[in-house]
Amino acid sequence: xxxxxxxxxxxxxxxxxxxxxxxxxxxxxxxxxxxxxxxxxxxxxxxxxxxxxxxxxxxxxxxxxxxxxxxxxxxxxxxxxxxxxxxxxxxxxxxxxxxxxxxxxxxxxxxxxxxxxxxxxxxxxxxxxxxxxxxxxxxxxxxxxxxxxxxxxxxxxxxxxxxxxxxxxxxxxxxxxxxxxxxxxxxxxxxxxxxxxxxxxxxxxxxxxxxxxxxxxxxxxxxxxxxxxxxxxxxxxxxxxxxxxxxxxxxxxxxxxxxxxxxxxxxxxxxxxxxxxxxxxxxxxxxxxxxxxxxxxxxxxxxxxxxxxxxxxxxxxxxxxxxxxxxxxxxx
Amino acid sequence: xxxxxxxxxxxxxxxxxxxxxxxxxxxxxxxxxxxxxxxxxxxxxxxxxxxxxxxxxxxxxxxxxxxxxxxxxxxxxxxxxxxxxxxxxxxxxxxxxxxxxxxxxxxxxxxxxxxxxxxxxxxxxxxxxxxxxxxxxxxxxxxxxxxxxxxxxxxxxxxxxxxxxxxxxxxxxxxxxxxxxxxxxxxxxxxxxxxxxxxxxxxxxxxxxxxxxxxxxxxxxxxxxxxxxxxxxxxxxxxxxxxx
Numbered sequence: 001x002x003x004x005x006x007x008x009x010x011x012x013x014x015x016x017x018x019x020x021x022x023x024x025x026x027x028x029x030x031x032x033x034x035x036x037x038x039x040x041x042x043x044x045x046x047x048x049x050x051x052x053x054x055x056x057x058x059x060x061x062x063x064x065x066x067x068x069x070x071x072x073x074x075x076x077x078x079x080x081x082x083x084x085x086x087x088x089x090x091x092x093x094x095x096x097x098x099x100x101x102x103x104x105x106x107x108x109x110x111x112x113x114x115x116x117x118x119x120x121x122x123x124x125x126x127x128x129x130x131x132x133x134x135x136x137x138x139x140x141x142x143x144x145x146x147x148x149x150x151x152x153x154x155x156x157x158x159x160x161x162x163x164x165x166x167x168x169x170x171x172x173x174x175x176x177x178x179x180x181x182x183x184x185x186x187x188x189x190x191x192x193x194x195x196x197x198x199x200x201x202x203x204x205x206x207x208x209x210x211x212x213x214x215x216x217x218x219x220x221x222x223x224x225x226x227x228x229x230x231x232x233x234x235x236x237x238x239x240x241x242x243x244x245x246x247x248x249x250x251x252x253x254x255x256x257x258x259x260x261x262x263x264x265x266x267x268x269x270x271x272x273x274x275x276x277x278x279x280x281x282x283x284x285x286x287x288x289x290x291x292x293x294x295x296x297x298x299x300x301x302x303x304x305x306x307x308x309x310x311x312x313x314x315x316x317x318x319x320x321x322x323x324x325x326x327x328x329x330x331x332x
Numbered sequence: 333x334x335x336x337x338x339x340x341x342x343x344x345x346x347x348x349x350x351x352x353x354x355x356x357x358x359x360x361x362x363x364x365x366x367x368x369x370x371x372x373x374x375x376x377x378x379x380x381x382x383x384x385x386x387x388x389x390x391x392x393x394x395x396x397x398x399x400x401x402x403x404x405x406x407x408x409x410x411x412x413x414x415x416x417x418x419x420x421x422x423x424x425x426x427x428x429x430x431x432x433x434x435x436x437x438x439x440x441x442x443x444x445x446x447x448x449x450x451x452x453x454x455x456x457x458x459x460x461x462x463x464x465x466x467x468x469x470x471x472x473x474x475x476x477x478x479x480x481x482x483x484x485x486x487x488x489x490x491x492x493x494x495x496x497x498x499x500x501x502x503x504x505x506x507x508x509x510x511x512x513x514x515x516x517x518x519x520x521x522x523x524x525x526x527x528x529x530x531x532x533x534x535x536x537x538x539x540x541x542x543x544x545x546x547x548x549x550x551x552x553x554x555x556x557x558x559x560x561x562x563x564x565x566x567x568x569x570x571x572x573x574x575x576x
Contacts, residue, residue: 192433192443199430202419209379211405211434211486 007190010270010332014182017274018042018175025171036171038281040236043178044254045261045273045280047232050185051225052259053267054194055218056201057120061108061127062258065101065226067249068131069233072097074147074244081152089156090165094234101230102223104131109222113215116204132250146245153242170240177231178274184224185270189332197221201268253296260303266313270332275314333378333409333490333522338387340373347373349547350387355490355522360513362538362555363526366568370547371526372414375492379411380404391490408436408489412482412496416475420468424459425450427467428482435486446485453481457511473500477508484515493525497533509536531569534559543568 018039025035044066052058076093085092104127112123136144153162188194196217199207207214238244257280265276280299287295310317315331322328333355340348348370355361365371376382378389380401389397391407399407410431419427428450432441441449454463457477462470467478476496483491497505516523527533534541534555541558543551545567551558558564565572 190443195426195430195433195443195446198422198426199419199434202421203417205381206413206417206419207430208401209381209405209411210430210482211402211436211438212430213400213402 006329008186009329011182011186013271013330014274015179017278018179022172022175032171034281034285036174036236036240037285038278039171039175039178040232041257041261041281042274042277043174043181043232043236044229044258045265045277046178046181046185047225047228048258049225049262049265049267049269049273050181050188050228051221053262053269053273054185054188054197054201055221056267057113057117057218058259059124059222060121060252060255061124061131062229063250063252063254064104064128064131065229066233066237066254067128067244067246068100068104069097069230070237070244070249071141071147072100072230073234073238074149075141077152077156078147078149081149081156086156090239093238094231097230097234097238098227101226101233105223105226106219109219113218113222128250128252128255132246135246142244144246146243146249148243150242166240166242170235170238173235173239174232177228177235181228182270182274184228186332188221188224189268189270193217193220198268256296260299262313263303264306264313266315266317266319269313269315269319272313272315279314333392334390335374335378336388336390338374338377338384338389340370340377340382341385346547348377348384351544351547351549352387353542353549353552355524357489357522358516358520359522360516360537360539361522361524362534362541363524363544364528364531364534364541364568365544365550367528368546369544371528371544372494373547374544375411375494375526378404378490378492379409402434405435405486405488406438408487409492410435410483410486410488410490411492412476412479412494414494414498416472416479418467418470418475418478421466423464424454424467424470424478424481425463427478428454428485431482431485432487435488437487449485450481453485454478456484456515457481473504476500480508484521487519488521491521491523493523495526495528497525497527497530502532505530505533506536509533512537531559 021035021039025032048062073093076096077089080089080092108124108127112120115123135141141147157165196212199210199212200214200217204214237249261276261280262273264279265274266272284295287298319331322331335351335353337350337352338348339346339350351374363371373382377384380399384397388395391409396404419430425447429446432446432449454460457480459474459477459481462474470478480496497508512523515521525533525537538555541553541555542549543558543564551561551564
């Protein structure tokens with residue numbers, strides 16, 4: 001096999017998992033929503049991993065990017081549905097989602113990424129809450145009542161297509177975004193960016209004197225991660241639910257879930273956030289059924305055990321075990 | 333490289349006090365001085381971790397006082413640390429490849445070429461058997477060698493070594509000194525080695541020695557002359573060098 005092809009081998013298990021999820025959703029009645037939830041958590045894990053996992057920086061304001069993506073889709077369909085764009089309105093929504101998430105990431109990142117780890121984390125806590133109160137207080141974008149755009153979606157596409165968009169294509173798009181995120185992650189890990197991020201994660205000062213513009217590479221990871229989060233928000237929350245409501249969109253528990261998924265699966269790995277997303281999603285689903293309301297209480301000790309027992313996460317540990325075996329090239 | 337009367341204060345403490353120093357291409361210089369005499373601060377001023385409170389830093393005639401560390405690295409300033417700072421979870425090869433990717437060759441080579449450059453320097457310092465080990469698992473001496481390989485892979489013009497030989501067996505020091513001399517001859521790199529008390533390394537390697545004392549430059553002269561200086565003997569060595 002050529003070197004070029006072996007480079008992409010680690011994508012195989014990731015895409016295989018996504019294919020299975022899709023086939024189960026399509027083939028087994030009643031499974032669609034559960035599979036959609038799992039894909040959502042995998043996608044969020046992957047998007048978050050590009051920043052949290054690869055730089056070692058924690059962003060507590062992460063959900064703000066998902067929220068802005070949701071607003072991007074909502075604003076596009078709510079305000080521009082009369083334009084003769086057809087499905088183009090959804091693409092415009094995606095574009096707006098990415099632009100808004102990226103702008104926020106640039107603004108926050110250019111300032112906060114000059115700070116060291118813990119200071120950065122504290123600086124980002126305010127971003128999420130601040131943005132929510134900005135929307136509610138200034139009454140822009142529907143203020144605290146949010147935006148409901150199901151009517152506009154119906155008017156534009158008619159009942160059948162609108163339904164198909166929000167019950168099928170929204171979820172499938174998240175799967176595609178997740179697949180895209182995996183490709184970007186692999187490209188980063190194997191490329192120059194990955195080396196820069198590895199170095200700054202391990203020792204930022206040493207990375208600087210080695211010639212790495214650490215602020216630039218942190219910003220690259222931050223903006224990429226934000227753009228993917230914006231896309232996920234636009235589809236998984238925007239187009240799927242056809243409304244956006246600030247307390248839900250800016251709910252900080254999604255940030256915490258993202259951190260758990262990345263740590264559980266293996267920070268900075270390619271397969272880790274997918275494994276973490278699957279495990280977290282399944283466990284959350286069952287715990288909600290068995291012990292409603294207790295899922296976070298149960299997850300707290302689990303994550304402590306994981307961090308202590310295998311700090312590199314499940315996939316990080318798996319990689320160690322598989323060294324020297326034929327499976328090695330597939331797990332990254 | 334030229335330091336023009338640089339001063340760095342930490343609160344009331346003057347860590348480096350109006351130190352001037354010129355380093356020509358291909359020079360081998362030793363900086364000696366007791367703990368706390370300002371050696372490491374001086375390195376941080378040259379590599380850009382600190383900004384001097386007074387004075388300017390020049391490199392190849394250009395004022396680099398306001399350049400961030402990574403840009404100085406691109407120009408050709410490399411350093412190792414007193415306490416080794418490997419990228420622990422990455423392999424030795426990946427560590428050294430970082431040097432190749434982001435040093436003076438940055439933007440000119442890709443990851444695969446960087447690996448080749450890395451392999452060459454790993455071989456030069458004799459770490460080929462440890463190439464695929466995580467750098468964090470190396471012995472302290474191996475970590476020092478790995479840092480030197482990583483710095484050399486940056487293809488620098490000036491290499492600043494901070495206590496690179498501390499804790500090494502005298503035989504290993506002699507080997508390393510011979511290696512560094514060879515690198516200097518072949519690649520024309522100016523090498524500055526900073527040592528606290530390993531006179532063997534200074535005498536063996538440096539052609540010129542700067543002695544620091546309480547943040548000031550006390551002596552800057554050819555090695556034998558500097559270490560024979562009466563003030564150096566009194567304050568630092570305690571006895572004439574022949575007896576040490």
